[in-house]
Amino acid sequence: MTEEVEVMGTGSDKPRDGNVFSLERAPRRVQQIDQIERYWNKVRANRLVPSRCEIDPRGLEGVLGHAFILERIAGGLARFRIAGSHLTDLSGLELRQMPLSAIFLPGSREILSEALKSVFDEPAVVRMAITSPSGFGRPKLEGELILLPLRSDLGDVDRVLGGLVFEGQIGRTPRRIEIVGETRTSLTGYAGPLHRNEPAADLPPVARPDQARKRPVVRVNTEALSNAPERGHLRLVVSND
Numbered sequence: 634m635t636e637e638v639e640v641m642g643t644g645s646d647k648p649r650d651g652n653v654f655s656l657e658r659a660p661r662r663v664q665q666i667d668q669i670e671r672y673w674n675k676v677r678a679n680r681l682v683p684s685r686c687e688i689d690p691r692g693l694e695g696v697l698g699h700a701f702i703l704e705r706i707a708g709g710l711a712r713f714r715i716a717g718s719h720l721t722d723l724s725g726l727e728l729r730q731m732p733l734s735a736i737f738l739p740g741s742r743e744i745l746s747e748a749l750k751s752v753f754d755e756p757a758v759v760r761m762a763i764t765s766p767s768g769f770g771r772p773k774l775e776g777e778l779i780l781l782p783l784r785s786d787l788g789d790v791d792r793v794l795g796g797l798v799f800e801g802q803i804g805r806t807p808r809r810i811e812i813v814g815e816t817r818t819s820l821t822g823y824a825g826p827l828h829r830n831e832p833a834a835d836l837p838p839v840a841r842p843d844q845a846r847k848r849p850v851v852r853v854n855t856e857a858l859s860n861a862p863e864r865g866h867l868r869l870v871v872s873n874d
Contacts, residue, residue, distance in 0.1 A: 709746030725806030
């Protein structure tokens with residue numbers, strides 16, 4: 634079961650109901666991003682999430698420069714483990730071990746953090762419409778980013794296969810990214826908080842520890858044991874106190 638929720642806006646917007654920001658722009662369907670998502674779906678087959686060890690660079694031929702792998706640090710923070718050439722060209726930096734938020738403008742980092750939490754914790758697939766503002770020697774860029782959850786070798790969902798594409802000339806670096814639109818697709822569905830106050834009638838009652846039945850204590854009359862004939866019987870004294 635999946636549920637798709639559009640979460641759009643800038644860093645100054647606040648969620649109206651915890652799920653949806655004010656709408657601005659839906660992510661476009663970029664060919665390279667679609668190819669990365671198709672490969673991820675192929676690897677995961679009928680499972681919820683594939684494993685990091687199953688991601689083979691040969692499966693991303695033609696889009697490898699746009700791909701990256703993230704590792705969760707804590708909460709909504711993640712750092713690069715692998716970054717394609719397109720990202721290093723945009724940032725002008727070697728991105729390995731750097732946080733993903735380092736290439737985003739401050740106003741978009743809160744949205745990015747919430748999106749990463751969704752990817753790791755639901756888990757969910759997130760697609761973003763992104764721009765890089767114009768400036769001296771920097772033409773405005775528009776593109777798309779995708780975040781796809783992965784399991785680590787320990788089975789935790791704390792890795793991400795990502796893709797990022799900007800169209801146009803990069804110009805002077807470093808370029809910084811702004812989020813202008815976002816779509817999240819939950820892989821498990823989202824039912825919302827439970828508001829029922831009535832007890833679950835179909836579940837058996839659970840006894841509290843102070844209501845548990847006392848087991849009878851069996852004591853052996855050792856005096857009778859010592860004085861009993863060889864073939865005699867032992868007398869048991871039972872106490873329920």
